[in-house]
Amino acid sequence: MNLSVSGLNQYYGGSHILRELAFDVPAGKVTALLGRNGVGKTTLLRTLMGLVPAERGKVLFGGKNLTRAAPYERVRAGIGYVPQGREIFPRLTVAENLQMGLATLPRGACVPARIFDMFPVLGQMMRRRGGDLSGGQQQQLAIGRALAMGPKLLILDEPTEGIQPSIIKDIERAIRALAATGEMAILLCEQYYDFARSLADQYLVMERGQIIARGAGADMERDRVKALLAV
DSSP: OOEEEEEEEEEETTEEEEEEEEEEEOTTOEEEEEOOTTSSHHHHHHHHTTSSOOSEEEEEETTEEOTTOOHHHHHHHTEEEEOTTOOOOTTSBHHHHHHHTTTTSOTTOOOOHHHHHHOHHHHHTTTSBGGGSOHHHHHHHHHHHHHHTOOSEEEEEOTTTTOOHHHHHHHHHHHHHHHHHTSOEEEEEOSOHHHHHHHOSEEEEEETTEEEEEEEGGGTTTTTHHHHTOO
């Protein structure tokens, strides 16, 4: 299922944050969303999830218009979201956090085994509270929770932020494996250029609420995308 965004605008007070954004996130591909801090990337993701309203424009997923849909309706439609900062439930166990990802599924649904194949540490720490995990382990848990509901679109906001290199490699392998199945579209918002370049099938670069560059992931070096991210 493809995500299609057209003419998307969003305001905070009198500030025009998102300006006429238009792009597609195709199924079976990783779309990397890049840009410096403060250009509107997280606002875009929150708008896609219905956490902040779109002023104008359309958000279509699998041909269904979700522009005015509530966040829970977007999750039911098949969109999984891993927010910046992870936002796991610190007082719940790993098992309970993962089960929260099943909330929109029929009663009796189980956490998919592939989550533990990708992140074995979660299987080893099922009874530990989420707040007792390291930052990297919490990120794995947040991704696992989003994957539990079997999304057709996975949105990741800065998954490498504050994470140790060994776990970044685990997350990279997991995203690559998910993309290889062709089962879901992946929208990866990322500051870490090398991580994004290694995974991107296509890229988008934002500046001041607009998309100023786009292209194939294989062309990011040739297109000098890294220079667009320099402070």
